[in-house]
Amino acid sequence: MNLRYLCLAGPTASGKTAAALSLAESLARPVEIVSVDSALVYRGMDIGSAKPSAAERAAVPHHLIDLIEPSQSYSAARFVHDANAAMAAIRARGALPLLVGGTMLYFKALFDGLDALPSAPPALRAALAERAAREGWPALHAELAKIDPITAQRLAANDAQRISRALEVWQASGRPLSSFHSGRFEGEATAPQDTALISLEPTERAWLHARIAQRFDAMLASGFIDELRALRARGDLHAELPSMRCVGYRQGWEQLERHDPPDLAVLRETGIAATRQLAKRQLTWLRAMPWRHVVPAEAADAPAQATALARRLLGEAAP
Numbered sequence: 001m002n003l004r005y006l007c008l009a010g011p012t013a014s015g016k017t018a019a020a021l022s023l024a025e026s027l028a029r030p031v032e033i034v035s036v037d038s039a040l041v042y043r044g045m046d047i048g049s050a051k052p053s054a055a056e057r058a059a060v061p062h063h064l065i066d067l068i069e070p071s072q073s074y075s076a077a078r079f080v081h082d083a084n085a086a087m088a089a090i091r092a093r094g095a096l097p098l099l100v101g102g103t104m105l106y107f108k109a110l111f112d113g114l115d116a117l118p119s120a121p122p123a124l125r126a127a128l129a130e131r132a133a134r135e136g137w138p139a140l141h142a143e144l145a146k147i148d149p150i151t152a153q154r155l156a157a158n159d160a161q162r163i164s165r166a167l168e169v170w171q172a173s174g175r176p177l178s179s180f181h182s183g184r185f186e187g188e189a190t191a192p193q194d195t196a197l198i199s200l201e202p203t204e205r206a207w208l209h210a211r212i213a214q215r216f217d218a219m220l221a222s223g224f225i226d227e228l229r230a231l232r233a234r235g236d237l238h239a240e241l242p243s244m245r246c247v248g249y250r251q252g253w254e255q256l257e258r259h260d261p262p263d264l265a266v267l268r269e270t271g272i273a274a275t276r277q278l279a280k281r282q283l284t285w286l287r288a289m290p291w292r293h294v295v296p297a298e299a300a301d302a303p304a305q306a307t308a309l310a311r312r313l314l315g316e317a318a319p
Contacts, residue, residue, distance in 0.1 A: 003195055005087055005097035006310060009036070009286060010200030011279035012102055012247075013211040014297040017052060019200060020100040022303035024060040028316045032061040032090045034083055036101030036110075039246045041067045041074045044231060047224045048248040050215065063090075070243035071236045076109040083110055096314075099195075104285035111192050114180070120168035128164050137163055148176030154284055156277045161245055191291035196313045198306050199286050200297040207298040212275045216268060219248065225262065228252045247274045 008023065010016050024031035035041075039049035043066045052062055063086040068074055083106075087097040099107070108114075132140055138157040144166050145152035151166045166177040191197075202208040228249065231237055237244055239253050251270040255262035286292060293313070295305045311318060 003096075003314060004091070005034075005099055005195050006313065007036075007099045007107065007195055007197040008200070008306065009100075009102060009104070009107060009197060009282075009292075010297060011202075011208060011282040011286075012050075012275055013208060013215045013279070014102075014200040014202060015211075015302055016100055016102065016200060017050075017056065019198075019295075019303040019306040020098060021056060021060060022307050023098060023310050026307045026319075027096065027310060027314070029314075030093075030095040031098050032063065032093075032095045034086050034090070034097050034099045035062060035064040036079075036083070036099050036103050036106045038074065038079075038103040038106065039243075039249075040065045040101075042070045042243045042246075043068065045070060045227070045243065045246070045249065047219050047222050047227045048252070049246065050219070070231060070241065071234075073242055076105050076114055079103075079106045080109050080113075102282050104282055107197075108285070111195075118169060118173040120172045124168055124171055125164060128167055132160060132164070140164075140167060143167070144170075148178050150178035151176065154281050156274070156281070161240070161242065197289065197292040198309055198313075199289075199292040199294050200302060200306070201283065201286060201294050202297040204298060208279060209276060212279065213272050216248070216272050216275065220264065220268065224248070224252065225256075225264075228256055229260070232256060247271070247278050250274070 006023075008016055008020055020033055024033065037049070039045060040051055041064060042049070045051070051065065056062075057065070064079070064082055067082070083099065090097045099110075101107075128140065137160050141152060141155065141157040141159075141163050144155070144163055147170055148166055155162050155166070169175070169177045169180070231244075231249075232253070239245075239250070239257070244250060244253050248271050251267055251274055252262070254270075255267045293309055295302055295309065299305060308318070310316075
C-alpha cells in the first residue's frame with residue numbers, strides 16, 4: 001500500500017505508547033510520532049494525561065504535544081490543520097508520520113473532515129445549564145438519546161460539556177450532531193486511501209480494567225495530586241474548561257474543591273470509573289470502522305504484532 005501516514009489507535013491503557021515506540025524503532029524508514037490526544041496538547045498536564053516521558057520523546061520525535069495552555073481551547077478542526085502541517089514536514093524529511101492516540105473524533109476529522117457546526121447563542125447554553133441544575137445531566141442525556149441516539153451512545157450520562165453542545169446544535173439547527181459527523185465512523189466499510197489504522201483492542205474486558213486501575217494508581221504515586229494543586233494555584237483555570245474536564249483531572253479537581261488533602265479512595269474510585277467509561281466509548285468508535293486492522297492488546301507480543309502488521313501494510317520486508 002502507498003500510505004502517506006500510518007495510524008495506531010486504541011482505548012486508554014491499551015499499550016499504544018509501547019507499540020508506537022516498537023514501530024518507530026523497528027521499521028526500515030525513520031518514523032516521527034504525531035499525537036492524536038486531546039489532553040496531550042496542554043502544557044503542565046503531564047502525569048494525569050500519561051504524557052510520553054522525556055526519554056521517550058528523545059528516542060522518537062513527537063509532535064502536537066504541549067501546544068497550548070490549559071486555559072485555552074483546542075478543536076478537532078485545529079487538530080486537522082496542525083496534523084496535516086506536521087505530517088507534511090515529516091514527509092519532507094523523508095520520514096513516516098505515525099499518528100498515535102485515542103481521541104477518536106480527531107481521527108474521524110482527519111479521515112472524513114468535519115462539517116461546520118452551527119454556533120449557539122450564549123442564552124441557549126445558559127438555559128441548558130439551568131435545566132441541568134434542576135433536572136441533572138442524566139436527564140438531558142436521556143433527552144439527547146431520543147433525538148440523536150448515535151451521539152448519546154458515545155457520551156457518558158454526566159458529560160455536561162458534550163451533552164450541552166449536542167443539544168445546542170439540535171436546538172440551533174434542527175439537525176442532530178451526528179448528522180454533521182457523517183462518514184466512515186457511522187459504519188461505512190470503505191477505508192481511506194492514503195492511510196491504514198492499526199487498532200489495539202483487548203479481547204478481555206477484565207484485562208483492560210486492571211490496566212486502567214494500575215495506571216491510575218501509578219498516576220497517584222507519581223504526584224498527580226501535586227500536579228492538580230499546581231494547576232489550581234495558577235488562578236486562571238476552572239472546572240468548566242475543556243482541559244479540566246479531561247478524565248482524571250475532572251475528578252481530581254472536584255475532590256480538591258471539597259477538601260485538601262482529597263479523599264484518595266473516592267478519587268481513585270471515581271477516576272477509574274470515568275476512565276472505564278472513556279475506554280468503552282473509544283472502543284465503540286473503533287468498532288464502527290470495519291476496515292481497521294486489530295491487534296489483541298493483551299497479547300504479550302502485541303508491540304511485535306503491531307510492528308509486523310505495519311511492515312506488511314507498508315510493503316517492507318521482514319528483517
